[in-house]
Amino acid sequence: MSGATDHFVHENRDRLLEELEEFLRIPSISTLPEYADDVAKAAAFVAAKLNAAGLENVEVIPTQKHPLVYADWLHAPGKPTVLCYGHFDVQPADPLELWLTPPFEPTVRQGNIYARGAADDKGQMYSHIKAVEALRSTTGTLPLNLKFLIEGEEEIGGVSISKYVEEHPDKLKADIALVSDTSMYAPGLPTLNVGLRGLVYMEVEATGPSRDLHSGVYGGASPNPVFGLIELLNTVKDSKGKIKIKGFYDDVQPPSSDELDSWSKLPFKEKDFLREEVGSLKLTGEKGHTVLERVWSRPTFEVHGIAGGFTGAGSKTVIPSKAMAKVSFRLVPDQNPEQIIEEFRNHVAKKAPKGIKVEVRVLGASPGLMVDTNHPGIRVAAQAMEDVFGKRTVFTRSGGSIPIVGEFAKFIGIPTILMGFGLPDDGLHSPNEKYNLDNYYKGIMTVAHFFEKYGEVTEST
Amino acid sequence: MSGATDHFVHENRDRLLEELEEFLRIPSISTLPEYADDVAKAAAFVAAKLNAAGLENVEVIPTQKHPLVYADWLHAPGKPTVLCYGHFDVQPADPLELWLTPPFEPTVRQGNIYARGAADDKGQMYSHIKAVEALRSTTGTLPLNLKFLIEGEEEIGGVSISKYVEEHPDKLKADIALVSDTSMYAPGLPTLNVGLRGLVYMEVEATGPSRDLHSGVYGGASPNPVFGLIELLNTVKDSKGKIKIKGFYDDVQPPSSDELDSWSKLPFKEKDFLREEVGSLKLTGEKGHTVLERVWSRPTFEVHGIAGGFTGAGSKTVIPSKAMAKVSFRLVPDQNPEQIIEEFRNHVAKKAPKGIKVEVRVLGASPGLMVDTNHPGIRVAAQAMEDVFGKRTVFTRSGGSIPIVGEFAKFIGIPTILMGFGLPDDGLHSPNEKYNLDNYYKGIMTVAHFFEKYGEVTEST
Numbered sequence: 001m002s003g004a005t006d007h008f009v010h011e012n013r014d015r016l017l018e019e020l021e022e023f024l025r026i027p028s029i030s031t032l033p034e035y036a037d038d039v040a041k042a043a044a045f046v047a048a049k050l051n052a053a054g055l056e057n058v059e060v061i062p063t064q065k066h067p068l069v070y071a072d073w074l075h076a077p078g079k080p081t082v083l084c085y086g087h088f089d090v091q092p093a094d095p096l097e098l099w100l101t102p103p104f105e106p107t108v109r110q111g112n113i114y115a116r117g118a119a120d121d122k123g124q125m126y127s128h129i130k131a132v133e134a135l136r137s138t139t140g141t142l143p144l145n146l147k148f149l150i151e152g153e154e155e156i157g158g159v160s161i162s163k164y165v166e167e168h169p170d171k172l173k174a175d176i177a178l179v180s181d182t183s184m185y186a187p188g189l190p191t192l193n194v195g196l197r198g199l200v201y202m203e204v205e206a207t208g209p210s211r212d213l214h215s216g217v218y219g220g221a222s223p224n225p226v227f228g229l230i231e232l233l234n235t236v237k238d239s240k241g242k243i244k245i246k247g248f249y250d251d252v253q254p255p256s257s258d259e260l261d262s263w264s265k266l267p268f269k270e271k272d273f274l275r276e277e278v279g280s281l282k283l284t285g286e287k288g289h290t291v292l293e294r295v296w297s298r299p300t301f302e303v304h305g306i307a308g309g310f311t312g313a314g315s316k317t318v319i320p321s322k323a324m325a326k327v328s329f330r331l332v333p334d335q336n337p338e339q340i341i342e343e344f345r346n347h348v349a350k351k352a353p354k355g356i357k358v359e360v361r362v363l364g365a366s367p368g369l370m371v372d373t374n375h376p377g378i379r380v381a382a383q384a385m386e387d388v389f390g391k392r393t394v395f396t397r398s399g400g401s402i403p404i405v406g407e408f409a410k411f412i413g414i415p416t417i418l419m420g421f422g423l424p425d426d427g428l429h430s431p432n433e434k435y436n437l438d439n440y441y442k443g444i445m446t447v448a449h450f451f452e453k454y455g456e457v458t459e460s461t
Numbered sequence: 462m463s464g465a466t467d468h469f470v471h472e473n474r475d476r477l478l479e480e481l482e483e484f485l486r487i488p489s490i491s492t493l494p495e496y497a498d499d500v501a502k503a504a505a506f507v508a509a510k511l512n513a514a515g516l517e518n519v520e521v522i523p524t525q526k527h528p529l530v531y532a533d534w535l536h537a538p539g540k541p542t543v544l545c546y547g548h549f550d551v552q553p554a555d556p557l558e559l560w561l562t563p564p565f566e567p568t569v570r571q572g573n574i575y576a577r578g579a580a581d582d583k584g585q586m587y588s589h590i591k592a593v594e595a596l597r598s599t600t601g602t603l604p605l606n607l608k609f610l611i612e613g614e615e616e617i618g619g620v621s622i623s624k625y626v627e628e629h630p631d632k633l634k635a636d637i638a639l640v641s642d643t644s645m646y647a648p649g650l651p652t653l654n655v656g657l658r659g660l661v662y663m664e665v666e667a668t669g670p671s672r673d674l675h676s677g678v679y680g681g682a683s684p685n686p687v688f689g690l691i692e693l694l695n696t697v698k699d700s701k702g703k704i705k706i707k708g709f710y711d712d713v714q715p716p717s718s719d720e721l722d723s724w725s726k727l728p729f730k731e732k733d734f735l736r737e738e739v740g741s742l743k744l745t746g747e748k749g750h751t752v753l754e755r756v757w758s759r760p761t762f763e764v765h766g767i768a769g770g771f772t773g774a775g776s777k778t779v780i781p782s783k784a785m786a787k788v789s790f791r792l793v794p795d796q797n798p799e800q801i802i803e804e805f806r807n808h809v810a811k812k813a814p815k816g817i818k819v820e821v822r823v824l825g826a827s828p829g830l831m832v833d834t835n836h837p838g839i840r841v842a843a844q845a846m847e848d849v850f851g852k853r854t855v856f857t858r859s860g861g862s863i864p865i866v867g868e869f870a871k872f873i874g875i876p877t878i879l880m881g882f883g884l885p886d887d888g889l890h891s892p893n894e895k896y897n898l899d900n901y902y903k904g905i906m907t908v909a910h911f912f913e914k915y916g917e918v919t920e921s922t
Contacts, residue, residue, distance in 0.1 A: 157775070197677060201776040210740025215763045216658060216861025218738070219791050220702065220755035223745045226764040226786075227698065234695040237688065239814055241681065277679070279671025282816040284684045294681035302676045303687040304779050309766030310787060314618070315662040315824045317789060317861070318765050325687075326771055328778060330680050353700055355743040363776045400677025400778075 004138040005131070005448035006388075009441050016130060017113070019049070020440065023088075023122050024106040024115040030066055030089035030156045039152045042088040043067045046129075046150050053133040055148060063160035066152030070171075073132075074145045079455050080377070081145035083174035083414070085404060086125020086181065087154035090117035091429045098431035111437050118435035119426040124180035124443065125150060127421065131447035143455030147174055154181075158403055165407045176377035177408045178450070180443065182420030185396050186267050187436075190385030190446075192378065193418035195296065195397030196405060198331035198368035200340050204229065204348070205324045206308075207357040215317040223355030226308045226323040232358060233325060235351045236344075237301045241285045241294070243329075245347045248299070251334040255297045255397075262394060263292045296397035300330045330368075330399065337365035366406045371415045376457045381417045384449035388442050419446070465599040466592070466909035467849075470902050477591060478574070480510070481901065484549075484583050485567040485576040491527055491550035491617045500613045503549040503583075504528040507611050510587075514594040516609060524621035527613030531632075534593075535606045540916050541838070542606035544635035544875070546865060547586020547642060548615035551578035552890045559892035572898050579896035580887040585641035585904060586611060588882065592908035604916030608635055615642075619864055626868045637838035638869045639911070641904065643881030646857050647728050648897075651846030651907075653839065654879035656757065656858030657866060659792035659829035661801050665690065665809070666785045667769075668818040676778040684816030686784040687769045693819060694786060696812045697805075698762045702746045702755075704790075706808045709760070712795040716758045716858075723856060724753045757858035761791045791829075791860065798826035827867045832876045837918045842878045845910035849903050880907070 009016065028042035029035040043060050046069045051058045055071035066089060074081070093103035093116045101107040106115035113123070128148070135142055149172060151161040165172060184191040208225035209218070237243050255263075270291055274283050285294040294300075308323025310316035329340055341362055352358040371378055373395055382393040398418075405416040421443035427433045470477065489503035490496040504521050507530045512519045516532035527550060535542070554564035554577045562568040567576035574584070589609070596603055610633060612622040626633060645652040669686035670679070698704050716724075731752055735744050746755040755761075769784025771777035790801055802823055813819040832839055834856055843854035859879075866877040882904035888894045 199677070199778070201778070208741050213739065214861060215761075215765060215789065216660070216791060216859065218756060219761040219763050219860060220759050221734075221744045221746045221752045222739045223741045223743065224763055226767050227694070230691045230694050230764065230767075231700060233688070233691050239692060273682075278674065278683045280669050280684045280816045281818055282684070283682045284814075284816045285682045291682045295679060298681050300676075300680040302680050302685055302778075302780060303691065303770070304676060304777060305770030305772040305781070306687050306691075306767050306784065307772035309764070311766040311768035311785065315787065315789075316765060317660070317662070317763075319763060320766070323767065324772065326776065328676065328776075330677060353745075355741045355745045357742055398677065399680060400675060 005134040006445050008134040008138050009444050013441065016441070016444070017437070020113065020123055020126055021106040023126060024113070024117055025104055027104045028089050028117070028152065029092050030153050032092060036066070039066045039089055043069050043152055046088050049129050050148055053129050054136045055132065055146065061164070063164070065160055068152070068161055068164055069150045070148065072147045073142055076142060076145045076455065079144040080176070080457060081147060081174040082451065082454065083147045083149060083172055083177040083408070084128045085149055085177055085179045086128060087121045087151045088125065089152040089155050090120070090122070091155050095431060100432055108437065112434040113437055113440070114432055114434045116433055118433050119422040120428040120433065121154065121181045123435035123440050124421055127180060127440065127443035127447055128178065130444045131451060134444060134448045135451060143452045147172060161404065162407050165411045169411050172412050174412065174414055176375070176414055177416040178419060179402070179405065179416055180419050180421055180447070181402070182398065182418045183422035183424055183426065184420060185394055187423055188389060188391060190389040190391055190393040191420065192382055192385070192393055192395055193398050193420065194371040194373055194378065194395045195333065196369045196401055197399050198335065198337055198366050199328055199364060199401040200331065200337050200362065201326070201328040201364040202344070203324060203326055203361040203363055205322060205359045205361070206232065207322050208355060209319060209321050211321050213319040215319045218319055222319050223353065224319045225356055226320060228353040228356035229306070229308065229323045229325055231353045232348065232351055233303060233327070236347065240287060241300070243299065243301050245343050247343050248340065251336065252299060252332055253334050255293065259395070263290070263396070266292070266394065266396070268292060295399040297332055299332050299335060301327065303327050333368040333370040335368060337367050341365060366401055366403055369405055369409060375415055377415070377417055377454060380454045380457060381419055381450050384446050384453055385419065387449050388446045419450070466595040467906050469595040469599050470905050474902065477902070477905070478898070481574065481584060481587055482567040484587060485574070485578055486565055488565045489550050489578070489613065490553050491614050493553060497527070500527045500550055504530050504613055507549050510590050511609055514590050515597045516593065516607065522625070524625070526621055529613070529622055529625055530611040531609065533608040534603055537603060537606045537916065540605040541637070541918060542608060542635040543912065543915065544608045544610060544633055544638040544869070545589045546610055546638055546640045547589060548582045548612045549586065550613040550616050551581070551583070552616050556892060561893055569898065573895040574898055574901070575893055575895045577894055579894050580883040581889040581894065582615065582642045584896035584901050585882055588641060588901065588904035589639065589908055591905045592912060595905060595909045596912060604913045608633060622865065623868055626872045630872050633873050635873065635875055637836070637875055638877040639880060639908070640863070640866065640877055641880050641882055641908070642863070643859065643879045644883035644885055644887065645881060646855055648884055649850060649852060651850040651852055651854040652881065653843055653846070653854055653856055654859050654881065655832040655834055655839065655856045656794065657830045657862055658760070658860050659796065659798055659827050660789055660825060660862040661792065661798050661823070662787070662789040662825040663805070664785060664787055664822045664824055665694070666783060666820045666822070667693065668783050669816060670780060670782050673782050674780040676780045679780055683780050684814070685780045686817055687781060689814040689817035690767070690769065690784045690786055692814045693809065693812055694764055694788065697808065701748060702761070704760065704762050706804050708804050709801065712797065713760060713793055714795050716754065720856070724751070727753070727855060727857070729753060756860040758793055760793050760796060762788065764788050794829040794831045796829060798828050802826060827862055827864055830866055830870060836876055838876070838878055838915060841915045841918060842880055842911050845907050845914055846880065848910050849907045880911070
């Protein structure tokens, strides 16, 4: 049977490419209001293709901003249900002058298709729909129950889908979610991402004098909120990356020895990471932890931005009234975001420099997540990738946060399979974004294999 | 004779006010290119008034930006020469909605004239010209030699005058300079400013990764230039305001016991200073030094502005490539700016955090200055103020820097009398700037007295 869907993909290579190109021609940039109609056009495209693939109850759901698309097929009683997620919106394409071919005129070069959204996420999400078509075309039916929920606001924060998931847990109920919006660790190396860091994102505002002051007249006696913010933030982390907040590490668990062992076998080269990816003088971070541990399984504190006072050309001798920083903690599983926020607030209350009023505003909080690698959905997914790519699937983590995964866990109570077919050099959000065509076809095959094999697991909602 | 010039001012009150109003109606905002013609108009006004007062060799001198005005009267051989300085440019007037009456429609209310530039510096500099007129009208001649050099770029850094002074030391040669661009310590309290802090102003740029990175993917291993800058700047000063750079305090001299004694008698109230001027939770600064010592006779380190990464609305999880801060040291007399710069560079080289490249750019450097209170010009100036205001003149310092004073010292080798007639609440650079009319008239009288009395001192260039 698997052979049949593989064969279907081979036979339909050209048409499958043409359909993807048609999808990629729609400039569905969610952040730019002038492209709102294109985002809607992409939603209609997805809805039509879901319908054509045999899914039912296809809905284009209006929201405060860009529409959601829902569809389902629920005719496999006693079989598991998979909730497929993806997004049809894309990042802006600028700087346009750096694109070798126009971002919305998809072009094939050396086995890759170049276009904005090729890997993130149109090419990947479309493979779910085409897997359904492959199965229906070759078997006349589907091996398990499916729900699709595809959004058009992923690149701008996913506010509408978050609200929708919270309000419709029963409608979306499933055994597991499937998301293809990540990358394989290396070309040809099937990868399942089973851990995500959480995130607490905050704005810290420091106020010194009630108005901007002349630093000559008042310097030496007036508190300076820029320096106050510097003093305060410097107390949060030491120069070795260790966070100095009371209780912060209490719930941090080390990765299992199995995980550490498998990470040590990944084709990771610290020198290349420094030179080709980061490009700084040196790497930094906690001693006694490898780079992969530091970015995947250790919590961090970062200052993402800071602003205050005069920063134009030339010099202005001001002691400003206010300064502000955007900061975050990346959290590992078991750390509680609410508790971390409280610990940070306590720390700030204790460490606020003399004369400086400090205000902390929380802009977002989500916990870290681990997927149980013994979950049947994960085991089957790993096997499906191995079948198609011919290599043992590796389990990695991501240092980033994917909010929808947390929302599926929180509101529907289900884990998520992060089955990505992207490659590390796809150039997401950058000029000349590409998607590897071999991965496009193998992605469709893999998802079809996964649906088939997971349908054989007796498990139902 | 003094009585005669006083009488002249009384007799001509209305005309002297009308002339000032005419001057204040010119919106000579030096920083806004669309007002360049108005700055030129103000220069022409000043030139015409110098000419009318009987000064000779009146020149409007073109520069790279706004013109300078020069004039002189050198027919008192054997008598001292005074170089009168002032500026006819003003700060922008915004926010306009906070002005009770329009900034360029001078309006008299309760003994004050309200207009942009009223105190800073049109009203004050014009008093020098009117003092000349008063003397010439009452005595037919002048009691000493005078040179005038008035600029139109004071509010934007004074680049052209600085160059001119450097290039024309012989033309500008005098015994002393007279500047009326400061304030009296309190209403009715004649004040001579005899000390200025110096300034070293620098831009510090920190670079981490070669491009902006995703804080989820790289956080924990990549250096962050915002945090690096925070760590670095935090090493420059401790929480009590003490600068932690090797050698920094080596040349710092305490004020004389006479100075300290006279400061302790000034009508200074720390509570009012905190509540009405600074408006912060508390004051800060070095222990063991009074507030006036901290702002007048102690060096400081300030961060005037800081910028880096994402600071818009919402959240963005970036590790930026670069961050930048504008910093300065205020210096006291005897500290050498060049040496301080070198010490700071050494400190940065030693303390730059791991993985962070730091670049220091010097934007300005001027030493602190003290005027010898036994200089005959200062003694006569103090006496002239006392004559007119009826109170003993106090000697104060300013925590700020007035670059032209340093340039007169450096290039012409002369001290400067800072004889200010402004008041602490004049609102310089703020909406509803005002100048006290009584001080306007008394300022003219005082300058005339000063010229007369200083002409009796036998001293020549």
